[in-house]
Amino acid sequence: MVPPRLVRRLVLAPAIPLLTVLLVVSLPLTLIAAAVASTFLPGRWRALRVLYFLLVGLVVETVMLVWLLVLWVASGFGRRLQEPAWRDRHYAAMRRYLDVIVRAGTRVFRVGFDVDVDDLVTHPRETTTPLIVLARHAGPGDSFLLVHALLRLDRRPRIVLKSSMQWAPAIDIGLNRVPSYFVPPQAPRGTGTAAVRTLAAGMGDGDALIIFPEGRNYTPQRRLLSIDKLEEQGRHAEAETAREMRHVLAPRSGGAIAALEGAPEADVAFVTHAGLEHFITLADLWRGLPVDADIAVKAWLVPRAELPRAREAKDAWLQWWWRRIDAWLIDHFGTEVVPDAVVEDLAASEVEPAPE
Numbered sequence: 001m002v003p004p005r006l007v008r009r010l011v012l013a014p015a016i017p018l019l020t021v022l023l024v025v026s027l028p029l030t031l032i033a034a035a036v037a038s039t040f041l042p043g044r045w046r047a048l049r050v051l052y053f054l055l056v057g058l059v060v061e062t063v064m065l066v067w068l069l070v071l072w073v074a075s076g077f078g079r080r081l082q083e084p085a086w087r088d089r090h091y092a093a094m095r096r097y098l099d100v101i102v103r104a105g106t107r108v109f110r111v112g113f114d115v116d117v118d119d120l121v122t123h124p125r126e127t128t129t130p131l132i133v134l135a136r137h138a139g140p141g142d143s144f145l146l147v148h149a150l151l152r153l154d155r156r157p158r159i160v161l162k163s164s165m166q167w168a169p170a171i172d173i174g175l176n177r178v179p180s181y182f183v184p185p186q187a188p189r190g191t192g193t194a195a196v197r198t199l200a201a202g203m204g205d206g207d208a209l210i211i212f213p214e215g216r217n218y219t220p221q222r223r224l225l226s227i228d229k230l231e232e233q234g235r236h237a238e239a240e241t242a243r244e245m246r247h248v249l250a251p252r253s254g255g256a257i258a259a260l261e262g263a264p265e266a267d268v269a270f271v272t273h274a275g276l277e278h279f280i281t282l283a284d285l286w287r288g289l290p291v292d293a294d295i296a297v298k299a300w301l302v303p304r305a306e307l308p309r310a311r312e313a314k315d316a317w318l319q320w321w322w323r324r325i326d327a328w329l330i331d332h333f334g335t336e337v338v339p340d341a342v343v344e345d346l347a348a349s350e351v352e353p354a355p356e
Contacts, residue, residue, distance in 0.1 A: 001185070002163050013065055013169040020058040027055070049108045056104040064097045064170040068177075081177050090177050091156050097170065098148040105141070109285075110292045111275070117299040120153060120269060129304075130203040130266040131155065132259045133210045134318070136248055136325055138218040139276020140285060145295075146210060146271060155208040158199045160192055160255070179207075196255045200262030209259055209266075213251035213318065218277065223249055241319065247277070247329035251322045253315040260307065260314060268302040272325045274332045298328055 003012065023030065030051060037047040071089055075081050081090075106112070135146055143159070150157045159175070163182040166172040175182075179202060181195035200209050216222065223242070226249055230239035242250035260268070275295035279285045300321075308317050 002166050008166060008169065008172055012167070013173065016058065016065060016169055017062045020062045023055060023058060053104055053108040057101065060097060060100045060104075061168075061170050064093065065173070067093050068170070068173050087156070087178050090174060091151065094174055095148070095151040097174075098144060098151065102145065102148050112294040114294045114296045117149075117271075117297065120299050120301055128205045130205065130263050131208040131269055132200065132256075132263060132266045133157075133208055133269045133271055134213055134251075134256055134321070135210060135271040136218065136273065137212040137214050137216065138247075138273070140279050142273060142276060143210070143212070145273075149297075150208050150210070154206065156206055157208050157210055158203070159210045160195055160199070190254075193254045193258045197258040197262040200259040200266070203263050203266060208269075209263065211255050211259055213253065213256050213322070214249035215252050216249070218247070218249050226250060241323075245323060245326040247274075247333070248322055248326045251318055253318050256318055257311060257314050265304060267304050268307065269299055270302070270321050270325060271297070271299045272328060273297045274329055296332055 002008070031048075034047040034051040035045075038045045041047060068090075071086065071093070072078050072081070075083075075086050080086055133146070133150070135142075137143070143161075147157045147159065156178070158179045160181045160183060161175070163184045165175075166182055179199055181192075181199060183192045183195065196209070196211060203209060223246075227239050227242050230236075230242060230250070238250065260266075273295055275293055308314050
C-alpha cells in the first residue's frame with residue numbers, strides 16, 4: 001500500500017535528507033563497524049561496499065530531491081512543468097542522477113558490460129523516430145539500467161511501473177512530472193494496457209516507451225508457475241510454447257500490441273541481457289557481493305515497415321521474437337545449463353523466419 005501523495009511529499013521526501021545527514025555525521029563510527037564486520041563476512045569487504053553504495057545513494061537522492069524542488073519553484077511553482085522545455089530539464093536531471101548511481105553500482109558490485117546495441121546507435125533514425133522498447137525483465141535494477149541507456153542515447157523514456165515504486169521519493173516525484181504511469185494495486189484488468197496505449201499515442205520524435213511483456217521479473221519458479229497456470233486454463237499450446245523457452249517468461253501481448261496501435265509510426269527495439277538472473281532477492285545480492293561478472297546486453301532494431309499489420313500476426317511476431325531472445329540466452333549460457341532436450345535442440349537450430 002503506497003501512502004497518499006501528501007504523505008509522500010511531506011514525510012517520505014524530507015526523510016531522505018535527514019537520513020543522509022545522520023549517516024554522514026555517524027560516518028566515522030559506521031566505517032569502523034563496517035570494516036570490522038567485513039573481516040568476518042565472506043567476500044571482499046562486503047559491509048564496506050554496501051556502506052559506500054548506501055552513502056552514495058542517499059547523497060545523490062538528496063541532491064536530486066533538492067534539484068526537483070528548484071525546478072518546481074523555477075517553473076512557476078509547478079505551473080509550467082508540462083511544457084517540453086521543463087520536461088527536458090527533468091530528463092537531464094534523471095540522466096545525471098542515474099549516471100552517478102550506475103557508476104557507483106559498477107564499482108561496488110564489480111560488474112562490467114558487454115554491450116551489442118549497434119542497431120540502435122547506427123540506425124539513421126535512432127534519435128528521431130519514436131521507439132517502442134520491448135525488454136526482457138530479469139534481475140535487480142535492470143529497468144534502471146535500461147532507462148539510463150536510453151537517456152544516454154538522447155531518448156526520453158516513458159514507462160509503466162508498479163505503484164510501489166513511489167516509495168522512492170526521487171522516482172515518485174521525477175516520474176510523475178514526465179509521461180509515465182504507476183499502476184495502482186488491484187487495478188481493474190486492462191488498466192496498464194490502456195495506460196500503455198495513451199503513453200504511446202503521445203510520443204513524438206526522440207521519445208521511447210519501455211514495456212516488459214513478461215509483466216514481471218523472470219525467475220525459474222515464476223516460469224514453472226506460469227506454465228502450470230496456462231495448463232490449468234486449458235491453453236495447452238501456449239503452455240508448450242512457454243515450456244520450450246528456458247530463460248524467459250511467455251510474453252503477454254496486450255501491452256505490446258496496445259503500444260504498436262497507439263504509436264503507428266514508431267520503430268521497435270528488442271532488448272535482453274544476461275548476468276543478473278541469479279540475483280532474485282536482496283539476500284541473493286548480499287550473498288553475491290562482489291559480483292565480479294560482466295552483464296551481456298543485446299538489442300535488435302526492427303523498423304516499423306517490417307512489422308506485421310494484423311493483430312493476430314503481431315501476437316505471433318512477438319512470440320517469435322521471444323523465442324529468438326531465448327535462443328540468444330541459451331547461446332550465451334551454453335547448453336550445459338539447459339537440461340531439457342527440446343531447448344538444447346532449439347539452441348542448435350536456426351530460428352524460423354518471423355511471421356508476416
